[in-house]
Amino acid sequence: MKTPVRRKRLSPKERARVDELFERFSTLSETPKTELNFSNPFTLVVAVALSAQATDVGVNKATAKLFPVADNPADMAALGVEGLIPYINSIGLFRNKAKNVIALSEIILNRHGGQVPLNRADLEALPGVGRKTASVVLNELDIEPAIAVDTHVFRVSHRLKLSSGKTPDKVEQDLMAIVPEPYLTRAHHWLILHGRYVCAARKPKCLECQVSDLCPSRELFVGG
Incomplete structure (x- = not known):
């Protein structure tokens, strides 16, 4: 809605x-358009979640190495928190963000069939995705x-x-x-x-x- x-x-x-x-x-x-680099709704969600208290330039540097390895929930979840940290440890609050990204990837897999839910309620229910992140995603994808x-x-x-x-x-x-x-x-x-x-x-x-x-x-x- x-x-x-x-x-x-x-x-x-x-x-x-x-x-x-x-x-x-x-x-x-x-x-x-956003200055964050992304290729699909999942990478957009991840990039925006990582950008909290960080610069777009810094996030793009990290995701330039991360997304070729994991640009979907299954591959991201397979990394696990410890596997994700080396890709994003240049970003502020990287440990907590790693936990959130892995958790949201698992929720997308288990509750949404591997597809990012493109509605505000389900987006805001994902770990590390508050109102601001949901707004960026919905607006960037011309949904709301x-x-x-x-x-x-x-x-x-x-x-x-x-x-x-x-x-x-x-x-x-x-x-x-x-x-x-x-x-x-x-x-x-x-x-x-x-x-x-x-x-x-x-x-x-x-x-x-x-x-x-x-x-x-x-x-x-x-x-x-």
């Missing part, structure tokens, strides 16, 4: 600002529009005054309520990439930003 989306009514001025914001993002990158709120999305959403939510879940709710529907499946990537490469935490590149004139926080970093 898809998560119901409650739309929020904005003032005409704010509606126009938000529409223009995402229209510009679309001109910068029409079809944004979702906005996974990581540190980049959280920061950018506040600076652009798209949300004042204190938690990732509240920010997600706010974004899903105001992002123009045609852009819902891509907003997650645009906000992540914007936060990663332009609206950085310490030194945002406001003078290079394509949406700076639409940003209420611009004056905090570059003056009036």
Whole structure:
């Protein structure tokens, strides 16, 4: 079952600002995708689960060696925790992640016939797969529009005054309520990439930003 989306009514001025914001993002990158490397739903789930508190670059380096050996639940489960660790020990929290990846592989084999369950409830029931990971998977595979709120999305959403939510879940709710529907499946990537490469935490590149004139926080970093 898809998560119901409650739309929020904005003032005409704010509606126009938000529409223009995402229209510009679309001109910068029409079809944004995750920077994690994957070849099927299973490797996507694993890559996203490994990416918690780790960089996409670091995860891709690890999975470049792992996925040629185990790109399906059966081969991954056969590695076992100790067999998996050498492939991912360069990633933070690798021991706990190894336990989760092996456990979720076994569950997919035993409960889902070896196929990744592509619905939110079953995904979130997998070890190491919370709401954010499920959202990334469902959105990336065009199954359900979702906005996974990581540190980049959280920061950018506040600076652009798209949300004042204190938690990732509240920010997600706010974004899903105001992002123009045609852009819902891509907003997650645009906000992540914007936060990663332009609206950085310490030194945002406001003078290079394509949406700076639409940003209420611009004056905090570059003056009036």
